[in-house]
Every structure is written in structure tokens, then in C-alpha cells.
Amino acid sequence: MTIDTTGLTRRQQEILAFIRHALETEGRPPTRAEVCRAFGFKSPNAAESHLRALAAKGAITLEEGRARGIRLPGGFPRRSSAFRDEGLPLIGHVAAGNPILAIEHIESHHPIDPSLFSPRADYLLRVKGLSMRDAGILDGDLLAIHRSETARNGQVVVARVRDDVTVKTFSARGKLVSLLPANPDFEPITVDTEIEPLAIEGLVVGLIRNGLPG
Amino acid sequence: MTIDTTGLTRRQQEILAFIRHALETEGRPPTRAEVCRAFGFKSPNAAESHLRALAAKGAITLEEGRARGIRLPGGFPRRSSAFRDEGLPLIGHVAAGNPILAIEHIESHHPIDPSLFSPRADYLLRVKGLSMRDAGILDGDLLAIHRSETARNGQVVVARVRDDVTVKTFSARGKLVSLLPANPDFEPITVDTEIEPLAIEGLVVGLIRNGLPG
């Protein structure tokens, strides 16, 4: 059982992956015929209808009447010689109870040198929400995370509590742990570790933001 | 025999630049017709012969009989040669009047893929001060900058004004340009471009922070 973050069917995900692959290896989107060859379809309409479905779901954009008129809305994958096959995994949605680095959570890889951060980053997490706004952590930012099961007061941590994964400032007083937001609009989460489990997944060791407003 | 990239004519360089531009902005190579439209050619053969010339000189590869069958041998367009394979230069203190990318300003190189950002980053600047705090830009952050001499309202820019280089939100009303901080403790800088010069050095296209507090 795989996690469906996109609303795409399995086949549609395969087609989308093929489009990405074509962009990366050929430097241009595939034609309908090329999709057919790759999947063994005997009719170009098979490819056509898959593309229409993907476009209807917003996964791609189709330009009418143009050869290879397929676009990936979120920008297209680029080849990058020096950093290829290295870099950090970007973790997408994390299902309750699952280990954070499970393969099905890996959304993509980003060409970032793990040793750019100190201590070394192990993976990236995409920030949702503004609960750490005043710490300069905004919605959509990528956080570089160093795996660690322990934290000291004042460190910004990735914590798993009540079947939720959250990023907050860590603050422990005895058995009582508080996860503090950096935004007055949000409430701290307080956990009595004698009663409820609290797991530290890692420490925030850096931040990457791309595409500032404008 | 080696490829002589400098052996391209002015026109051929323009065509090549257009191909790169198309790849970056459209995600695919142009057709002959698109080249014609871009340059105002009235015959598709004008584009065809330019492409042949570029292919003969090794600047591109042509795939026979395929729509948009233009490839750049070095893969996807990358930055110009100066900093290739060395990551992005981090610009330190910028002396008044000196071009920002002068070699003496380069503090170090960071192993970051320029295409991580969109548009591509050309260099990094270290943030001093908190004047953009509410935009999530904190003291010590590295900003990824895309070189540009123009900006639109609302974009965060690197601007040179009154012998100072500063990062602010750009806002123009006619000849009057305001550089707005994102922090109520700081005052906007307003410049009448008829009287005082104002130069845009680049656009902020990303941010890197390492070593969060803790």
C-alpha cells in the first residue's frame, strides 16, 4: 500500500514519472508516440487520454497544437552534473506511525551538499504553516534536519507527538516537555512524557527557501 | 580537433542564447518556426541554416526528423564558465562603486547547485542586520541572488544606492523608487531616480541558513 499524496492513479504516476525522466535525460518533453513506445501502447490515444487526465488533475499543463507541449507546473527537472545522485531526500507527507525516512515518504531529491550544514543534514522537510514564523521559518521553506533522538532546551526540533510530526522549539522541565511555537497565534504543546510518548526525530540545522515573493 | 565555442558568429551566439532561453523558460528546445518568430525571420530556412551552422561547429546537436530535436551537448544550460563546478561565490563586503562580482569581493565558494533556485542563482550574499526580519530574512542568512538590472514591485532586490548595497523590497511609483524594509524598526529608503542614481544588482531568489540556534 502506497501513500497517495497526489490524487493520481498508479498508471498516471508512472506516466508523470516518465515525463520527468524524458525531461531529465532528453532535455524536452516526450511526444504521445514516445509515451506509447515506453509503455507498449498500440494507440496514441492511450497516451493522449493519460495526458488529458494528468492535465485535468493539474499535474501537467498541455499546450494545444504544439509538438511536445507538455509542461510541469512546478518547474521542470534539470540535469545537474556535479550534484547528481547526491543530495538530500525531501520528505513529503509523513503518515502516523511510519518511520520518517521510509522510502514512500521521499518526495524528491535535492542537490544539496549535506555538509553545508553543521551538524550534517540527513534529510529535508517542507514546512507547512506559520507556527515558527518569528524564527524566520516560513510556509514552504525546506528545513535541513540532522537525525537525533535527543535535544537540548532551545533547539528547534522535529518531534513526533500524538501521531503528528511537528517542528517547534524544544523545552524540557523534568518529565514535562513543551514544544514552543515562534508565533503568538499558536499555542505551545505540552507533553507529560510519563503519560504520553514524545519522540525527537531530529534537529533543525538549516533552512533553504527558494523563489522569494515578487 | 577541439570544439571552438568562440568561433561562433555574433548571430550564431544569439541563436544559441535563444535556444538556452527557450530551454530555461519553456522546458524544451524551440522549433525552427519559433526561432523565426523570435528573430523576425520570414523563412524557416533562415533558422534551419543557423542550426546547421551551430551543429557543424559542435555548439548543438541536431536529431534528424524529430520535433524540437535540438540538444546542448553539455546537457542543460548552466552558468557561464567563470564559476563553473565551484558552486556559488559568496560575496563579502562590497566596496562603494565597485562591481559586486569583482574577484576581490569573493569570500568563498559554496557547493550549491545554482539551478536549485529559479531563476538561477548567480551568487550569494550574507545578510547583515534585521531590516528584512518580517520577510523571514535574518542576520547571517545567505541570500541567493539572480543578477538582474530590473525589478518589479514587490520583489526583494539587491540595490545599490548612495554608495551602499542593500537588500529591500522594491516599490516604484513613476520616477520615485522606494526600498521598503520588512521591519517596523527601520525606515524605507526613497530615491528620486531623476536626481539620484539607483542600480538594481539582482533579485533575491532564495535563502540558505545554517546552524539554527540551540
Add this chain to the structure above:
DNA sequence: ATCAAGACTGTATAAAATATCAGTCAATCA
């Protein structure tokens, strides 16, 4: 002065690619 290369116009056409119509088959959903 002639020659070659570069930068085009203009016309034509085959091949590539898009787009549409008409179906089949299986699984899921109301």
C-alpha cells in the same frame, strides 16, 4: 575581381505529432 561564407527570402513537401471519433474491457460506485 572573384570566391566563400554568412545571413537571409520564398516555395514546397514529407514526416512527425496532435487531436478526434468510435469503440472494448474491467473495476468501482451509487
Add this chain to the structure above:
DNA sequence: TGATTGACTGATATTTTATACAGTCTTGAT
């Protein structure tokens, strides 16, 4: 149980694209 959706086959019309052929005009080198 009928309707809808997804995943296709098969055929074909139409548009886009590549590419060939025949020229003009200019510039710089021999």
C-alpha cells in the same frame, strides 16, 4: 444494476515541424 471511471485499441483528419531546393544580398579574404 446501471453508471461512471480508468485503461486501453484502432483509424484518421489536421496541424506542426523538419528539411530540401532555388535564389538574393553583403562582407571579408585571397
